[in-house]
Amino acid sequence: MTRQDITSPRPGRETNATEDVRPFKTQLLKWVGNKQRFAHEIISYFPTRFGTYHEPFLGSGAVLGVLAPNLAEAADSFAPLIGIWQALRADPESVKAWYRARWIESQDGDKVAQYEKIKARYNAGANAADFLFLTRAAYGGVVRFRRRDGYMSTPCGAHRPIHFDAFAKRVDEWARRIQGTRFFHREYAASLDRARDGDVVYCDPPYSHSQAILYGAQGFDLDDLFRAIEKAKLRGAFVALSLDGSKKSGATDCSYDFPASLFARQVPVNCGRSMLKRFQMEGRTLEDEVVTDRLLLTH
Template sequence: MQLKLEIKEQIESTETNTTLGVQPYKTQLLKWIGNKQRFAHEIISFFPKRFGTYHEPFLGSGAVLGVLSPNKAEAADSFNPLISIWQALKKDPEIVKNWYRERWLEAQDGEKVEQYEKIKARYNQGANAADFLYLTRAAYGGVIRFRKADGYMSTPCGAHKPIHFGTFGRRVDEWTQRVRGTEFFHREYAESLERAREGDVVYCDPPYSHSQAILYGAQSFDQDDLFDCIEKAKARGVFVALSLDGSKKSGDTDCAYDFPPSLFEREVAVNCGRSMLKRFQMEGQTLEGEVVTDRLLLTH
């Protein structure tokens, strides 16, 4: 009996995080197409109840991270202007507030689209976190689109009015608390998956080959390399959850992937609603038929 108690204590000592008590959280920091925040709580419900370090190799807008609010996590992205926002948030949230406030006020000093284009042009002259932060809030539908040849951001100004800097500042305060247990890194996804150890959880939300090839510089992304990294992590006892596009056009178009047999033990369909990307591509039409379903694939 004593031995069983000691083993139980050893196991519990490695369990840093829990999904118990996790509640939906809808307040977004960045406006970002493909954001999983509306159904992040559903995704998290398939994680183990208790686990070690949480890893998110494709951070993006941090939707699942923000809802989970883990005690210990490593979050990463290969896109430096983006991850620099998160690193600044962790180091000194006032910096992030100032970045947004300055550009929000700059955008008021003239015609809306013209000012947006000035900020976008400045970003394209020298990619930086401060301008990129404002652009994520002001671009059409949170669509972050780059040209493959030179990384030029080409998304036009959105019809909406970006939130006031005071409102954004309050969001920064909330998110600072939600990511207090997270360390942020600029690195490729393979390194993040390599760092995961037995008992850890990794959530992967990579660019979708069937619907997001124009976004985030994702044109050269190789799904097969990702599957190989996941297979190695699974062999070490890591729990991996992977979001992939499952169907488009209300289920009429299946998005097939050729991943290794027995790599995933379970698959769950997650209804993502109507496609904002398709709406952007078709000039803002209301698209009742363009419903997207994600596949949530689980290694255990």
């Protein structure tokens, strides 16, 4: 596939480039729907040179980490998550200390009981430090919240969370990759409003057909997102949107009515098997549950 200079940033605004982007598979957060394995493929459809990179639905930062932009703004509406990213940029040693303390705590007694203790502490007062460990220890990286009160309900995973020494090395690598990025706690529309001529925006929202149990998904309106993307496009920004495309799951039809002329093209991205469906089906390996994203491109 050939990268193209689809947009033309104003002189002096070509701050990011994609020529040297390579696969980077070391994840910081364990996260369902993480796109790090094929983030370099998504990036291959970006312009080769562009202005500021924007990621309004940050999550685990998979595409951001692989791109490692020189100038970027990344945001999420979930405060404990953004607290992790802000601490990573400002003080990586604090992130290492958070994880180390909780890893040691998790080993002091029964594994499940200790996990539930940390989870209960988080549910009593949502915070970045406990949430960091829970993303690594929860089953399959499925961060699931109860709709009525935001209670995190995901059980303990069968795996042993990564050792704090190995995690510290990941922190160092990720801290280098995100130094050009500023992190914000805000809704996605505010981030899209900041995209200007020659900028690139990558949107990876919760998938309405498959992720209704995950954080932030319950009140998400796709039509509102389409309108925000259209405004950014009119200002000259290049927008790429990942959306569930074809998913073999009974009679589910993952189809949408797109605004006329909003997207110039779409390409399929194979995401592999659905960890979320495996979680919902009590851990069984589901050979037929293959997810294919559509990557929708405004130019």
